[in-house]
Amino acid sequence: MGTLPVIEAPDWYETIRVGDDITLIHEPWIKPFFRCNIWHVRGRDRDLLFDTGLGHFSLKRHVPLVSERKLTCVASHTHFDHIGCHHEFPDRCVHSAEAAILADPRNEW
Incomplete structure (x- = not known):
């Protein structure tokens, strides 16, 4: 039986x-079925980040692209694999029906 690879944050x-x-x-390193696509769109005045993945490692620290300019972070929905790093960004949004979950993402919802 093989050993699992150890993946470092970078x-x-x-x-x-x-x-x-x-x-x-x-x-x-996440199986495609469970993987979230995270999209970064560079805008004229600010950037848009659509979803933030699992949050296993800091997105802001390890992907410099997302901290170069002002950024709005949008959650397509509040499943754990889409909002893992949303807490790293002060300007974040989601549909109003899921705003309470994004504000306090506990496992009780």
Whole structure:
């Protein structure tokens, strides 16, 4: 039986530039079925980050792209694999039906 690889924080995220101002960020060590696509879109005045993954390691610390400019962080929904690093960003939003969960993401909902 093989051993599991030990993944260090700097290797947790992978970025793929898909357009001039659009970057896909994902967690390649997570099986694709459970993986969230994290999208970074560079805007004129500020950037948009759509979802933040599992949060196993700090997105802000290990993906410099997300801390270069003012940024709004949007959650498509509040499943754990989509809001793991939302707490790292002060300007964050989600649909009003799930705002209480994003504000206090406990396992009780």
